[in-house]
Amino acid sequence: MKTLANIFLGFFIFEGIVAAPTIDTLTYDSDLYGIILGESDNLFDHIENEQSAQAETEVGTILPFVTQDSYSSAPLTEEPEEEASTPKLIDGSSPLGSGVLGPQTHDGLPTCLLCTCLGTTVYCDDHELDAIPPLPKKTTYFYSRYNRIKKINKNDFANLNNLKRIDLTENFISEIDEDAFRRLPQLQELVLRDNRIRQLPELPVTLTFIDISNNRLGRKGIRTEAFKDMIDLQHLYITDNNLDHIPLPLPESLQALHLQNNNIQEMHEDTFCKMKDITYVRRALEDIRLDGNPINLSKTPHAYMCLPRLPIGSLS
Numbered sequence: 001m002k003t004l005a006n007i008f009l010g011f012f013i014f015e016g017i018v019a020a021p022t023i024d025t026l027t028y029d030s031d032l033y034g035i036i037l038g039e040s041d042n043l044f045d046h047i048e049n050e051q052s053a054q055a056e057t058e059v060g061t062i063l064p065f066v067t068q069d070s071y072s073s074a075p076l077t078e079e080p081e082e083e084a085s086t087p088k089l090i091d092g093s094s095p096l097g098s099g100v101l102g103p104q105t106h107d108g109l110p111t112c113l114l115c116t117c118l119g120t121t122v123y124c125d126d127h128e129l130d131a132i133p134p135l136p137k138k139t140t141y142f143y144s145r146y147n148r149i150k151k152i153n154k155n156d157f158a159n160l161n162n163l164k165r166i167d168l169t170e171n172f173i174s175e176i177d178e179d180a181f182r183r184l185p186q187l188q189e190l191v192l193r194d195n196r197i198r199q200l201p202e203l204p205v206t207l208t209f210i211d212i213s214n215n216r217l218g219r220k221g222i223r224t225e226a227f228k229d230m231i232d233l234q235h236l237y238i239t240d241n242n243l244d245h246i247p248l249p250l251p252e253s254l255q256a257l258h259l260q261n262n263n264i265q266e267m268h269e270d271t272f273c274k275m276k277d278i279t280y281v282r283r284a285l286e287d288i289r290l291d292g293n294p295i296n297l298s299k300t301p302h303a304y305m306c307l308p309r310l311p312i313g314s315l316s
């Protein structure tokens with residue numbers, strides 16, 4: 001996925017350069033940035049809406065295109081002015097600074113120079129960051145994978161009312177302030193996998209996708225009824241966490257529950273179904289993974305009656 005993102009970024013930046021009106025603007029100035037931001041808006045939204053599988057097939061079509069272009073279009077062609085005049089820039093106005101490149105980071109660099117901003121998406125993957133950089137107010141998607149972030153503070157995402165996805169895969173996060181995510185009104189996808197998190201903070205009920213696999217939640221890392229009110233939650237991935245129980249209750253909307261490689265030893269007949277209501281059907285939940293747990297699924301034969309499919313796990 002990292003490579004995929006790089007390929008896309010490379011493509012956009014290349015396109016920006018080719019589309020630049022004169023050779024003079026090839027320097028790393030705000031004109032060029034404006035063109036990159038403006039141009040990529042639609043393309044990027046497009047990518048965001050594709051499933052990764054589809055996105056991958058697109059790499060196939062884009063890749064040869066890039067290589068071909070980089071040889072054939074050596075003399076830069078003049079482009080009409082319109083692109084330069086209608087860039088859709090991120091609103092960088094914030095208490096920490098302003099300008100088209102977003103707020104200033106602590107190193108004095110605007111976030112959109114340190115990272116890459118495409119439309120309202122901010123990419124900070126693989127930048128050796130040890131904290132979340134200040135984000136432009138209209139940020140919708142934020143990626144900061146493969147960094148060295150240790151802590152998420154309560155103000156890191158404050159007032160980012162458009163934020164829909166946070167992806168902090170593979171950092172060193174061990175601590176998250178209780179308020180860090182709670183007040184994000186549009187947050188749908190939260191990816192915190194491959195960190196060192198011991199305690200999951202309170203989460204917004206708007207979430208549809210949670211991946212907190214490969215952390216250190218253990219016995220107490222998930223509060224009781226943590227997911228109960230998430231009426232749109234579809235994917236819940238908590239593999240490799242040394243969990244000793246299935247977090248209940250599970251919302252009706254849930255489609256996939258991945259709990260493999262934990263320490264779950266038992267389940268109740270009411271975990272998924274309702275023993276008092278034999279007509280109850282939990283239609284959505286088609287994908288339950290319990291393999292890699294010390295649990296014998298054969299001991300609770302009635303626990304799966306309402307499910308469209310049996311959970312995957314040890315039956316003997």
Ligand SMILES: *[C@@H]1O[C@H](CO)[C@@H](O)[C@H](O)[C@H]1NC(C)=O
Pocket residue numbers: 296297298299315316
């Ligand atoms: C799993 O449970 C079934 C049903 O109670 C039992 O027959 C089987 O021996 C158990 N397997 C193990 C490995 O405990």
